[in-house]
Amino acid sequence: MLFLGMLKQVVSRTAQSKASSCRKLVLPWQFLGSSQHRVPANVNFHSTSFSEAEPPRVLITGGLGQLGVGLANLLRKRFGKDNVILSDIRKPPAHVFHSGPFIYANILDYKNLREIVVNHRISWLFHYSALLSAVGEANVPLARDVNITGLHNILDVAAEYNVRLFVPSTIGAFGPTSPRNPTPDLCVQRPRTIYGVSKVHTELMGEYYYYRYGLDFRCLRYPGIISADSQPGGGTTDYAVQIFHAAAKNGTFECNLKASTRLPMMYISDCLRATLEVMEAPAECLSMRTYNINAMSFTPEELALALRKHAPDFQITYCVDPLRQAIAESWPMILDDSNARKDWGWKHDFDLPELVATMLSFHGVSTRVAQVN
Ligand SMILES: NC(=O)c1ccc[n+]([C@@H]2O[C@H](COP(=O)([O-])OP(=O)(O)OC[C@H]3O[C@@H](n4cnc5c(N)ncnc54)[C@H](O)[C@@H]3O)[C@@H](O)[C@H]2O)c1
Numbered sequence: 001m002l003f004l005g006m007l008k009q010v011v012s013r014t015a016q017s018k019a020s021s022c023r024k025l026v027l028p029w030q031f032l033g034s035s036q037h038r039v040p041a042n043v044n045f046h047s048t049s050f051s052e053a054e055p056p057r058v059l060i061t062g063g064l065g066q067l068g069v070g071l072a073n074l075l076r077k078r079f080g081k082d083n084v085i086l087s088d089i090r091k092p093p094a095h096v097f098h099s100g101p102f103i104y105a106n107i108l109d110y111k112n113l114r115e116i117v118v119n120h121r122i123s124w125l126f127h128y129s130a131l132l133s134a135v136g137e138a139n140v141p142l143a144r145d146v147n148i149t150g151l152h153n154i155l156d157v158a159a160e161y162n163v164r165l166f167v168p169s170t171i172g173a174f175g176p177t178s179p180r181n182p183t184p185d186l187c188v189q190r191p192r193t194i195y196g197v198s199k200v201h202t203e204l205m206g207e208y209y210y211y212r213y214g215l216d217f218r219c220l221r222y223p224g225i226i227s228a229d230s231q232p233g234g235g236t237t238d239y240a241v242q243i244f245h246a247a248a249k250n251g252t253f254e255c256n257l258k259a260s261t262r263l264p265m266m267y268i269s270d271c272l273r274a275t276l277e278v279m280e281a282p283a284e285c286l287s288m289r290t291y292n293i294n295a296m297s298f299t300p301e302e303l304a305l306a307l308r309k310h311a312p313d314f315q316i317t318y319c320v321d322p323l324r325q326a327i328a329e330s331w332p333m334i335l336d337d338s339n340a341r342k343d344w345g346w347k348h349d350f351d352l353p354e355l356v357a358t359m360l361s362f363h364g365v366s367t368r369v370a371q372v373n
Pocket of ligand 1: 061062063064065066067068088089090105106107108127128129130131132146150168169170171221222223224225226231232233234235237
């Protein structure tokens with residue numbers, strides 16, 4: 001009975017905290033009874049308090065994918081090369097290995113994670129390890145292990161050592177019953193991929209750990225991310241990266257989505273800047289733990305049209321992959337990111353014309369067109 005009474009107090013305080021805008025609420029978790037989790041009753045027992053003047057000591061997991069190396073470069077410029085550790089289970093290419101600290105970190109090995117956080121005095125963690133939508137459907141047990149069990153390890157270690165934690169979510173966290181145009185932050189989320197289900201789980205678990213243990217969990221729902229110098233890792237929006245490689249190589253591209261499939265997209269530098277900005281935002285500005293961020297939305301047909309303004313001979317054909325098409329049709333067309341803009345000043349720099357010009361110039365296409373003309 002005593003426990004039930006306390007639980008009611010906790011629930012009613014949680015409800016009040018939503019009304020009282022920007023105030024962070026740390027619940028009296030020690031009253032909530034014992035848990036099977038590895039997070040000790042006193043979660044701050046192992047933590048060290050860092051002075052505000054000291055830059056964070058950063059760990060990036062899954063850092064050798066499409067986004068991790070770019071994030072490391074950005075964070076190293078901000079916090080110093082040696083304060084940002086890139087990690088993965090894959091072997092790094094030479095240029096990455098020599099560009100700053102790199103270590104092996106398997107997120108399924110909890111002991112390994114604890115050692116890293118302790119030995120390197122980690123205070124901020126960017127958790128990028130994941131199996132994305134298409135590869136996740138191809139190997140559901142592995143996706144479940146990496147995206148769900150791995151996340152549990154990360155949450156526990158971050159809560160235990162008082163680490164500020166960023167985990168990206170995705171447009172894939174929505175499903176066919178979510179409003180698609182636009183998709184608000186709070187709405188029905190019933191995705192039909194293991195990737196989407198694991199990301200809804202991430203959003204909810206992160207928010208739960210925030211209220212339950214005071215974990216400083218921050219999360220952004222990324223659109224499809226377009227990058228010039230890194231390859232996508234098996235998602236449904238990959239075509240929007242591959243099309244530029246193809247345009248540069250042979251001027252033609254076979255697209256695996258229908259011409260009219262509209263999806264939210266973002267250039268990588270906007271995505272990484274948003275990630276740093278939300279991590280640096282004062283806690284009192286954040287009214288939610290998970291925010292949509294938006295930049296542009298387009299269809300393959302519209303992207304091809306924009307490409308042809310620079311490379312008039314570019315040709316696109318379509319050979320639809322039913323799996324990816326079904327996934328894309330269950331995802332948002334446009335994200336409503338008004339809360340991110342209001343709370344912590346999010347603003348994107350790249351719309352479709354800037355994206356196309358930047359990507360083509362990286363691949364040397366505009367130079368070639370200019371020479372031909
Ligand atoms: N790229 C996008 O368009 C996009 C869009 C929305 C969200 N996201 C999210 O951003 C994050 C990074 O995405 P990405 O595109 O760089 O992914 P990616 O697939 O390119 O890379 C993921 C990395 O995780 C690593 N990994 C796999 N199993 C691991 C394990 N057991 N331990 C440690 N690392 C492991 C892989 O080796 C790989 O390098 C992911 O969480 C993804 O869900 C990406």
